[in-house]
Amino acid sequence: MDEALLRSLTPSVLAVLVRRGADFAAAEDAVQDALVEAVRVWGTGAARGSSHDGPVRDPKGWLVTVAWRRFLDATRADTARRRREDLVGQEPAPGPAAGVDDTLQLYFLCAHPSLTPSSAAALTLRAVGGLTTRQIAGAYLVPEATMAQRISRAKRAVSRVRLDQPGDVATVLRVLYLVFNEGYSGDVDLAAEAIRLTRQLAAVIEHPEVRGLLALMLLHHARRATRTAADGSLVPLAEQDRSRWDTASIAEGIEILQAALACDRLGEFQAQAAVAALHADAPTAEETDWVQIVEWYDELVRLTDNPVVRLNRAVAVGEADGPRAGLAALAALHDSLPRHTAVVAYLHERDGDLATAARLYAEAAGKAPNLAERDHLTRQAARLNVGRRH
Template identity: 85%
Template sequence: MDEARLRSLTPNVLAVLVRRGADFAAAEDAVQEALVEAVRVWPITPPRDPEGWLITVAWRKFLDETRADTARRRREHLVDHEPGPGPATSRDDTLQLYFLCAHPSLTPSSAVALTLRAVGGLTTRQIARAYLVPEATMAQRISRAKRTVSGVRFDQPGDVATVLRVLYLVFNEGYSGDIDLAAEAIRLTRQLAAAIDHPEVAGLLALMLLHHARRATRTAPDGSLVPLAEQDRGRWDTASIAEGVAILQAALARDRLGEFQAQAAIAALHADAPTAEETDWVQIVEWYDELLRLTDSPVVRLNRAVAVGQADGPRAGLAALAELDGTLPRHTAVAAYLHERDGDLATAARLYAEAARKASSLAERDHLTRQAARLNARGRG
């Protein structure tokens, strides 16, 4: 039994049931029962049309449950008009499922969990392990999300921007447990890109590929963080970089710039530089300016200050940083870096230590602590 094949079929089967009138929770239960049946039957009698088989079995199981539960009499018209087996039309139901899972009534964490469950086909246990939370906690989160979207009809246009934000959140979770969420996000975004012709979908896919290409070099063998400038570029995945750049160029040629395309352009400039010293920081600042016109995000302004510090010197970077709210995450770490580049090692060491105390992860805290210790040692020497 090919688990990956089953996972690839699951979203469309679920979407067909929801479009036919089943509420999301009941449809999901019926699909899971059909998958259990497939695991039992297919090794002995493989179907000619696996997707059609799953839709037929899942729909029948949904109807059986509907008939058995007298509290669901409002669905009796579905029983009287049972469709034939297999997909009713050639429409892309999986695309609609993306939009349903990114419904605006869901919290970001719930939307991510539901997307992984319904579109990704992951089990609740796999999602819980990836997020390092108890399975019962994740089950409750998914259950609440399913109840929230139950009854939502597929008659409204979906918000592509919301879907992309959910997929980007999945990607940023990276790797933990036995599921590589970054790779899963790339798989799902490829699937979305094949279903919808939108330059921002392509931009997000390019951004993911360009970031993922550097993954093997982001941490040392002991788990410590390796800054971009110190990464071994010979170990970057050149095939992913080439694919990401090609996808990005095609998207930019359509002249419908969006934030993910702009972010991907910045990532491409980093990937294109043979060494950190040869990075085209002037172009990167220009792309941050474009990104600011699109989002006006404080985080983008913070990253732009770093780029200005590289393009025009650390004092220019510090001047740009001075315009920002000092409580921004990473603000103190950026200030430390720019002060170090400006030669003020004592101030930089103090700021690195302060940033370490504010760090949101153990790896980041350890990295900043080591930076402070390095500069303090240089000062004593």
């Protein structure tokens, strides 16, 4: 049986059980048991289609029936929960599963405001994405036991939340973007998984910001192969080999973005995607439309008033109007802002003040959030120091 099919069915099967009265934690366990059983049973020749009576005719209905039985068995085995048997009642008759898709409500549940962002991301990957706890732990580089505890706490936190309560699309999108930015580690590509889940979300809700996030992910993902060199060092955007960018993803991202912008309900992710599209659309770094990028950052500042957005805007201003204009735009920002020192160093280098730039690059390296960025900034400082001595 196709693993992709199983994972795509996971959220809707789980949502059916929760709507029928199962608490989230018990329902999620039952669905995982059903998935294991599906791999065992559907892997046989008969289940692959040699008989018209096989579960392949209605995979979702088959999974719902098996998961519900597992939930009933677990409930009846727990004497402390016997009073709940009136709720679970009779097992539903076999047959095609109902056409109602509760996937959207499940996204809302997994991104509930009571959860921390990291817990919401882990629960989304488990319940909506269908990943195992071991896969999620490997992706986040933490012990499996640690991730199991995190997911268990998250499941307990949302177990009392009704599935039909209103949810916040913005919270769901922030969780998905958090997953996307984790990138790749272990045997799970979280960036690709986030794109898959956002596509799934876009299929069940008409919302321009969902499209905007999907477009942003595709446009960023298109440059992934060129972001690091063979030795693992960072490659700045201006130095990336644009011939290696994924043009199909860029074209799809731009098309999705245009459809979102046509709704005339601008949001943060649409504006970010517009900036990414301008970078992706430029044949060379020198041909980048920095003036229009500044205009989109102005929109982002209006929407979010986020200091990181203002920092990125200052870089764009430095490119569009010159480094001194960029430095002036930085004046209102506190120097404790992440990457602030690196931006100041870059703008001083553009302005020809190599001594100041070298000193600031070295200072920024000491503040870098990860080893790759620290090494990159250290090399920038060394490059300028060597150049000044010759």
